Amino acid sequence: MSGRPGTRLGVTKAVLWLLVGVAAAVGVVRYLLGLGLTTSLSDRTPWGLWIGFDVLAGVALAAGGFVIAGTVHVLHLERYRSLLRAAVLTAFLGYVAVVLGLMVDLGRPWNIWRPTLFWQPHSALFEVAWCVMLYLTVLALEFAPVVAEGLRLARVVAFLRRFTLPLVVVGIALSSLHQSSLGTLFVIAPHRVHPLWYSPLLPLLFLISAVALGLSMVAVESLSSSWLFHREPEWDLIGGLTRAAAPVLAAYLLLRLGDLGARGQLRLLFEPSWLTAWFVLELAVGVVVPLLLFSLPSVRRHRRALGAGAFLSVAGLVLYRIDVGGLAHAAGSGDGYVPALTELSISVGIVAAMALVFLFFVEHLRVWDEPPAPASRFRPAFTDLVSGVRVRAPWMGGARLSALAFTVGAVAGLGLVQARVARRSEPRPFPVSPPRSVLALRVPPHAAGTADRLLLTTSLVAPAPAVVESALLIGGPEPGKGVLFAHAAHQARLGGTGVSCVRCHHRNRRGDRATSCAACHRDVHARTDTFSHERHAAALGGNDGCVRCHAAGAARTREGSTPCETCHGRDARLGTGTAPAATRPAGVAVGYRDAMHGLCVACHRQEDVRRSDGAGRSRCAFCHRAGSAGGSGGGGSGPGGDPVLVARAGTMP
Ligand code: HEC
Ligand code: HEC
Ligand code: HEC
Ligand code: HEC
Ligand code: HEC
Ligand code: HEC
Numbered sequence: 001m002s003g004r005p006g007t008r009l010g011v012t013k014a015v016l017w018l019l020v021g022v023a024a025a026v027g028v029v030r031y032l033l034g035l036g037l038t039t040s041l042s043d044r045t046p047w048g049l050w051i052g053f054d055v056l057a058g059v060a061l062a063a064g065g066f067v068i069a070g071t072v073h074v075l076h077l078e079r080y081r082s083l084l085r086a087a088v089l090t091a092f093l094g095y096v097a098v099v100l101g102l103m104v105d106l107g108r109p110w111n112i113w114r115p116t117l118f119w120q121p122h123s124a125l126f127e128v129a130w131c132v133m134l135y136l137t138v139l140a141l142e143f144a145p146v147v148a149e150g151l152r153l154a155r156v157v158a159f160l161r162r163f164t165l166p167l168v169v170v171g172i173a174l175s176s177l178h179q180s181s182l183g184t185l186f187v188i189a190p191h192r193v194h195p196l197w198y199s200p201l202l203p204l205l206f207l208i209s210a211v212a213l214g215l216s217m218v219a220v221e222s223l224s225s226s227w228l229f230h231r232e233p234e235w236d237l238i239g240g241l242t243r244a245a246a247p248v249l250a251a252y253l254l255l256r257l258g259d260l261g262a263r264g265q266l267r268l269l270f271e272p273s274w275l276t277a278w279f280v281l282e283l284a285v286g287v288v289v290p291l292l293l294f295s296l297p298s299v300r301r302h303r304r305a306l307g308a309g310a311f312l313s314v315a316g317l318v319l320y321r322i323d324v325g326g327l328a329h330a331a332g333s334g335d336g337y338v339p340a341l342t343e344l345s346i347s348v349g350i351v352a353a354m355a356l357v358f359l360f361f362v363e364h365l366r367v368w369d370e371p372p373a374p375a376s377r378f379r380p381a382f383t384d385l386v387s388g389v390r391v392r393a394p395w396m397g398g399a400r401l402s403a404l405a406f407t408v409g410a411v412a413g414l415g416l417v418q419a420r421v422a423r424r425s426e427p428r429p430f431p432v433s434p435p436r437s438v439l440a441l442r443v444p445p446h447a448a449g450t451a452d453r454l455l456l457t458t459s460l461v462a463p464a465p466a467v468v469e470s471a472l473l474i475g476g477p478e479p480g481k482g483v484l485f486a487h488a489a490h491q492a493r494l495g496g497t498g499v500s501c502v503r504c505h506h507r508n509r510r511g512d513r514a515t516s517c518a519a520c521h522r523d524v525h526a527r528t529d530t531f532s533h534e535r536h537a538a539a540l541g542g543n544d545g546c547v548r549c550h551a552a553g554a555a556r557t558r559e560g561s562t563p564c565e566t567c568h569g570r571d572a573r574l575g576t577g578t579a580p581a582a583t584r585p586a587g588v589a590v591g592y593r594d595a596m597h598g599l600c601v602a603c604h605r606q607e608d609v610r611r612s613d614g615a616g617r618s619r620c621a622f623c624h625r626a627g628s629a630g631g632s633g634g635g636g637s638g639p640g641g642d643p644v645l646v647a648r649a650g651t652m653p
Contacts, residue, residue, distance in 0.1 A: 009228055010401065013359065016352040017402040021409020022416065023349020026342045029417045030104055037421065038342045043525065049339035052325035053347045054101020056182055057318040058094045059132075060206075063214030064221070065091025065139060066175035073168045083237060085146055085367045086225070087218050092139040093354040098132060100350050124184045131178030138171045150365040179210040186324055196268050196279045197324050199259045206321075208252045213317040215245040216290070219310040225362065235303055242306045246294040249313060253287050282323060286316005342416050430524040432592045433475065435516060440471035440484050449614040453625070454484040474518075474596070483596070483623045504599055510568070521595040531564075531587035558585045 030038040041048050068087040071077050103109045115129040141163065148156040183202035186193050199205065219241045226233040260266055269276060293299050293309030300306065361367055441457040443466045454471060462468045469489070475482025494500035505514035522528045540548055554560040564586050589595065604617035616622055 008230070009359070012228060013356065014401050014405040016356050016359075017405040018409040018412075019345075019349050019352035020356065021349075021406035021411075022345045022413035023352070023409075024406075025410040025413030026345050026417060027104060027349070029342075029414075030346070035107065038340065038346075038417065040337055040340045040343065042337075045337045047325065048337055049322070049343050049347055050101050050105040052322035053318070054105070054350055055098050056321035056325040058098040058101060059178065059182060060210050060213045060317065060321050061217050061314075062091035062094030062098075062139075063175070063179065063210040064218040065094075065142075065214070066172045067211055067214035068218055069142070069168045070172050073165060074172070080237060080240070082234065083218055083222060085143070086221055086362075087214075088139060088142050089146075089358060089361055089367060090217070090221055092136070092143050093358055095132065095136045095139060096357075097350050097354050099136070100353075101347070104346055124181060124188060127181045128178065128185060131174055131181060135171065135174040135178060138167055138174060142167050142171060146361075146365050146367065175210075176207060180204065180207045182206055183324075193324060194275060195263070195265050196260070196275060199256075199263065201255065201259050202324070205252065205255060205259075208248060208255065209317050209320055212245050212248040212252060213314060215241045215248070216310040216313040216317070219245075219306070220314050223307050223310065228359075229362075233303075233307075238303075238306055238310070239300075242294045242300075242310060245310075245313065246291060249287055249291045249294070253283065253291065256283065278323070282316055282319045285312055286319055287313065290316070340420060342413075342420055345413060345416060429526065432518045432522055432524055434518050435472045435474045435485075438471055438473045438484070439468055440486070441466045442469055442486070445615075451615045451617060451622070454486060455625075456484065484625075485600075507568075517595055518592065520589040521592040522589070523591055524593055525591045527591060528589050529585075529587060530589050531558075558587070 026038055035041055039048065039050075064087040068080055068084050071080050072084050103112070106112060115126055116133070120126040141160070145157050145160040145164075148160060180203035183204070183206035186198070187200060187202050190198055219238045222234050222238060225231070260269070269280070290309040290313035293305045293312075439457055439460070441455045441462055443453040443455060445451060445453075456473070457468060460468060469486065472485045472487045473482050474485055490504075491497065491500045494503045501514040505517075507520065508515040509519065520528065520530045536549070537545060539545075549561040550556055551562075590598070600623065601618050604622070608615070608617050
């Protein structure tokens with residue numbers, strides 16, 4: 001049973017190590033250089049494959065743990081006990097995979113401990129976070145007796161065994177809560193999930209599909225490990241599991257189609273789009289076919305059919321999670337997100353790593369009731385190349401072979417990153433709309449520790465004590481988004497007409513006193529080079545003007561040419577909080593968001609510190625209010641309808 005090179009197990013492990021190697025290299029790059037380089041994610045599509053696969057599907061694969069634990073301990077179907085340990089182990093590793101997946105996905109993973117101290121009981125994500133932490137602990141405790149047994153700690157085993165039943169009960173409760181709360185997470189984002197997948201019933205659908213998935217997963221696990229270890233599959237148990245899975249799959253299928261009908265979205269099934277095709281594929285391959293294989297008596301006689309059905313339903317139900325969490329979610333943002341190969345490699349690598357840990361446990365602990373039978377030789381030609389290696393650490397499948405596989409994988413991983421760097425396209429442009437003059441409602445603080453609120457209004461009459469004043473609506477190209485800014489009120493606060501302008505307007509067109517920021521900070525996210533060579537050469541007299549910037553012998557670069565300030569000094573009056581970063585070439589303006597945050601948030605933060613009244617002027621929601629700019633987001637406090645546009649300000653051509 002050792003993983004000698006040349007055995008099935010040895011080859012499998014080498015492949016797994018290879019995949020782990022790829023993921024490790026990509027993972028290191030992800031932490032050193034960030035998500036932008038290693039993923040196709042963006043500010044608008046922040047959730048993709050990792051959330052869909054590692055997190056949602058990882059949790060779902062773990063469903064086998066609670067399903068089998070319930071079958072054995074609650075329903076007292078003792079014959080399934082032989083599957084229990086492996087199922088609990090898989091569940092545990094599934095959850096570890098979830099945590100690993102989250103750690104690469106989170107922009108600031110070092111903040112992960114926060115939900116333990118800062119409670120947000122109204123947040124679905126908060127429930128998810130707690131369920132993961134608690135259930136991971138429960139699973140570790142459920143599996144602990146097996147480890148203690150392996151270490152021959154009889155007393156510890158006896159002690160831990162006493163808690164088995166309460167742990168199982170808590171585990172089932174947590175698991176059901178968690179499976180469904182993952183669905184809840186997407187219920188609150190109706191505009192984000194594609195209508196083929198969005199449903200108010202998502203929590204229920206997630207729970208039901210988790211039960212079916214759990215049953216199939218345990219069958220798949222039993223089949224693959226018997227293949228690996230050359231054992232006779234436990235066909236009677238697999239038969240039982242698949243028989244139980246059939247009605248669950250049927251209920252799930254009916255619910256999904258019924259729900260689509262009830263929401264009046266059945267017509268979407270006839271729209272020719274790749275999402276429709278994908279939806280049909282997901283249901284057909286993942287649910288309908290396995291359902292037939294599991295339930296038709298003539299088919300059930302063939303064991304292979306049951307095995308194939310189990311594999312298909314696992315694939316289909318995992319796909320469901322990927323679709324809701326990743327693809328349909330991303331499709332909603334209209335960005336056409338396609339996961340990068342580097343992203344995929346991390347997902348696959350995490351699964352491979354968990355499989356290696358699983359095999360390690362299987363070989364060293366009693367995960368199955370009887371010890372696995374010794375493996376017979378299995379030698380496809382290509383493994384002959386490496387089969388001469390001596391075995392040092394048997395669990396590694398031949399340490400040297402594994403090390404070799406890992407290294408090859410790591411090199412391939414770096415290659416993937418390199419290929420991505422070479423192909424990386426410019427970010428999609430998001431041109432800034434010019435600021436618009438609007439009427440806004442100034443609502444005075446309703447309690448101590450809050451500041452004035454600004455809301456868009458459709459009416460010229462303000463309900464007292466609110467007043468109507470003119471403001472700027474500034475924002476990106478999307479309707480319904482944007483930030484309200486009381487331009488005049490801020491001017492007054494900062495010294496009035498003559499003085500205040502330079503506090504914010506730091507660079508201007510020639511002869512201007514205060515140029516609209518959008519004239520230079522032209523893209524919401526990307527930087528813009530404001531320098532136009534052509535225009536300067538023309539304005540400065542063509543060939544006669546070259547010397548004004550290019551001294552003889554000087555390099556024809558930005559650094560080598562006459563500094564911009566020499567001619568633009570009078571226009572460039574740096575305002576507070578807008579100090580240029582020395583790392584960018586002269587004249588390259590940061591994205592609009594960074595420019596605005598650099599100006600607004602910096603000053604508001606100072607104001608927060610100065611007043612220390614807890615009004616939170618630098619918190620996101622102070623400026624980005626739901627409903628403040630036309631009622632985007634649910635439950636917004638702003639009035640609906642079209643905003644009153646007073647005028648549209650001009651921009652630089
Ligand atoms: C003091 C006001 C202020 C605060 C506080 C603030 N922002 Fe902004 N933000 C703006 C302004 C102004 C813009 C530019 C207008 C726009 O593009 O909507 C902007 C733009 C953005 C954009 C790009 C535009 C878009 O809608 O995609 C994002 C994303 C954003 N902010 C996120 C945040 C987040 C997250 C926080 C909290 C950490 C935050 N902001 C805090 C004022 C603020
Ligand atoms: C607190 C910062 C701040 C101060 C002070 C300030 N502005 Fe602005 N101004 C802005 C911002 C932010 C915008 C909108 C963003 C954009 O233009 O893209 C803006 C826009 C403008 C615009 C174009 C939009 C419009 O209303 O037509 C003009 C013109 C302007 N400001 C002139 C002035 C003048 C003149 C002063 C001094 C009396 C001044 N500003 C003071 C921040 C400021
Ligand atoms: C004429 C072009 C121009 C206009 C108009 C302009 N900026 Fe800039 N801005 C730049 C350039 C170029 C830079 C890069 C630094 C530099 O060269 O000064 C910059 C840098 C900044 C920075 C510093 C960003 C960083 O991280 O270093 C902030 C903040 C900023 N601008 C805010 C504003 C605001 C707010 C307005 C409008 C009130 C505005 N800018 C108007 C050209 C402009
Ligand atoms: C306003 C100042 C200015 C004037 C006038 C000017 N240049 Fe330049 N030139 C620059 C700057 C700044 C760069 C660096 C460009 C960059 O970094 O994008 C540059 C770059 C160049 C380059 C190398 C970049 C390239 O595109 O290969 C050449 C060649 C050049 N200038 C030739 C000329 C000639 C010829 C004239 C007169 C017709 C001229 N320049 C007028 C400022 C100027
Ligand atoms: C030798 C003097 C000179 C130098 C050096 C110079 N500029 Fe200019 N710049 C001008 C003149 C003159 C104009 C007016 C062009 C026009 O009207 O089309 C101008 C226009 C501009 C404009 C267009 C704004 C408007 O008025 O429409 C921008 C932006 C600008 N310059 C940025 C830069 C940057 C960035 C640099 C440094 C890399 C630079 N300039 C260096 C003379 C200069
Ligand atoms: C130089 C300092 C400064 C800058 C820059 C600044 N603010 Fe303010 N802002 C203030 C102060 C001070 C208040 C008043 C806070 C209070 O009374 O609690 C305020 C209040 C506000 C309010 C509440 C409504 C009001 O006017 O009383 C909003 C909304 C707001 N700012 C948005 C912005 C946005 C958006 C920007 C950037 C475009 C910005 N502010 C830039 C200082 C600043």
